[in-house]
Amino acid sequence: MVNRLMVATAALATSASANGLLERQGSGATCDCWQTNGTSADSYTHYRFFDYRNIKNVPQVPALIPADADAQGTNYPSQGGFVNSTDDFGKFWTTETFTYLKDADKSNKYEAQASMANVYIQSKDSYSGDYMDDAPDDAISWLTLRTSRPDKNFATMSQLTSKDVYVYGTMRFAGRVVGPTGACAGFFSYALDDGDNNEADIEILTKDGAYANGLEVHYTNQPSDINGEDSGTSLNSTLVTSFYKWQTHRFDWRQSATDFYADAGQHKLQIAKQVPKGDSQLTINMWSTGNDWTDSLAVGEEAEYHILWIEWAYNTSDTAQATCSNTCQLDSPEVGFLSPSKFADDEVAKYNGTNQPVAIPSTVDEGQSNGSSTSSTSTSTNSASSSTQTGASSKVVVNSLLFVGAGMLAAVLAM
Known part of the structure; x- marks a missing residue:
């Protein structure tokens, strides 16, 4: 096998x-x-299911990236090539290696480097972090995206971008977010053209663990502000189950609105303004830049985004009107x-x-x-x-x- x-x-x-x-x-x-x-x-012509719950012989978790990491993040592969762009994992996901720079206006208080070493498979038996006894009985592993802050002026982060391009779909994942204040876990669509203005987001802030007992999630049709004014398209929702606990999160990107679900399939809210348009990719990330929205990780801290599975049904521009x-x-x-x-x-x-x-x-x-x-x-x-x-x-x-x-x-x- x-x-x-x-x-x-x-x-x-x-x-x-x-x-x-x-x-x-x-x-x-x-x-x-x-x-x-x-x-x-809604009906969709393409289907993907990515299951990370039963992966065996998982290598050791990659070491944290040092503060002098290579500018492209490619000097630090994940688990000796167990997850990287040369494996078939890379046929469906791009593991990003870009850098968020520190801003002169301090909106990003420190540089953040995306790296392959922050995307890896974690075995349940080797996990020793928060909520270590909380994995579902049928899971022996999960996908992890990590962010850390090894230095005052430097952080590391992780991002996966789908190679499949789609127009409208239903996107779900089962997962949890653990770690101290200062990180953001994202699951969102991002348009190929003008993505910042054509984006539907599920975002979980680790600071809400301290401020809201892990019971808050953020839903947005970007941009959240236009010329400094609130666009009315970024809304918070209260969870029944803490984001520290395993649960399914979902958003349906439709032509007329974006609908968001959590807590065993409950419809949390709908945003019908600024609905994204155009060919898009599914993006998953875990990051920290010390901005005012996320707060900052303390030096030496890290936070993790654990994913058991991802389910995704969607149309493309070629199949949106196909017959079923x-x-x-x-x-x-x-x-x-x-x-x-x-x-x-x-x-x-x-x-x-x-x-x-x-x-x-x-x-x-x-x-x-x-x-x-x-x-x-x-x-x-x-x-x-x-x-x-x-x-x-x-x-x-x-x-x-x-x-x-x-x-x-x-x-x-x-x-």
Whole structure:
């Protein structure tokens, strides 16, 4: 079994159709669209699931970057190449190595260097930080993004940017944020053109652990201010479950509004002003620059952003008006903490020693399916349309990828 973040890519054989979990399907038919159950029933033609809960033989956590780090951040790879741009992890994510400079007006009080060494896989057994006994029972690992401040004038940070580009979608992650005051964890869409003015954000500030008992989250359609005036598009929401605890956060970027969810799928709020437009990328980061909004990490402190899984269904500019012949429900039920990692070694695929999948067993009960199929779906301006037609005229080419923690199987389907 492959234990590095290498990805086995294949068109699934017919025998895989019994594994409803793997294909996100219902009634034995493969999905070509995925529908949400949110404030509107939007459908999407592309699907990604990245699962970091069952990764084995995880190397040692990378050492903190010293204050004299290389300007590009490339001299400090993560876990000896376990996670870096040369692995298949890099086919889907760019690990950024830019620098936030200290500002003359002190809005950034210290320089912050993004580095590969701050993006790594953490095993539960080796974790000794805050809330160490709080990992879900089925998780033995998670993805970590880290920020630290080794020096008065220098901090390190982390950022992942998707290589997939999309227009509208539903984005979710299960995770938590731990650490002292002074850091920000972000999960957001960012447009290729004029991104600062076309951005939908979920942001968690570690200072809210001290000031709000970890019960506050920040939602924004950027920009939050225009010419120094509050735009009215940056809102706070109170959580039922502290962000120190594992939970699912979600935002649905639609043409008419951005909707935000947390606390077991509760709709927290909607922002209908300044809705982002244009081709965008999904971005995840953990940073600290000492600005007034985040406050500062003390020298020697660090904060971490832990992610169990990321789920992402979306359209592209090429597929936004595609026709769907078999639509599956994303939220019937939600992924939750217990489902995808259950199709681990024996239930997903065997490897023949060359990192290529061989026969996929068909013993998984189809009743385990996460999604149910529907043949009739309401349409919206940012959704793919649904159809009960069959044949080439209703066929959609869909890139559906699933990362499975044990061996990180990526199944790419083309219907």
